[in-house]
Amino acid sequence: MDRKTGRSGLDPRRAVWFAIGFVALLLAALGAVLPLLPTTVFLLVAAFAFARSSDRWHAWLLSHRVFGPLIADWRDHRAIDRRAKILSAASMAAVFGISLALGAGTLVLAVQAVVLGAAAAFVLSRPSPPPR
Secondary structure (H helix, E strand, O other), rough: OOOOOOOOOOOOHHHHHHHHHHHHHEEEEEEHHOOOOOOOOHHHHHHHHHOOOOHHHHHHHHHHHHHHHHHHHHHHHHHHHHHHHHHHHHHHHHHHHHHHHHHHHHHHHHHHHHHHHHHHHHHHHHHOOOOO
């Protein structure tokens, strides 16, 4: 049943948002165990997508023991936990270092430097949440 119209049937937009949320959640879970893949960004994308597609998955994600607090910090305070900020910046630096070590081209390194630098600056400039 469609929660907006009250009619049965699959709304294609909700299906797309759900697919985006599911893929983002998988990437976030991988990021929790792989040091070079970010977790927080994918969690925020998953929460955003599930809020538009599935009340059940959105509620599950917000109540998750590990992921829920990160999302709540962003939703309530536009804040990122200090540990998540450090891991995120370190992962970005590691990706750039690996590209450098593998001999990536100058253009690739320049684009990475700009994009990763801007992303790191954004993440590090966010406040830390108040103590729980």
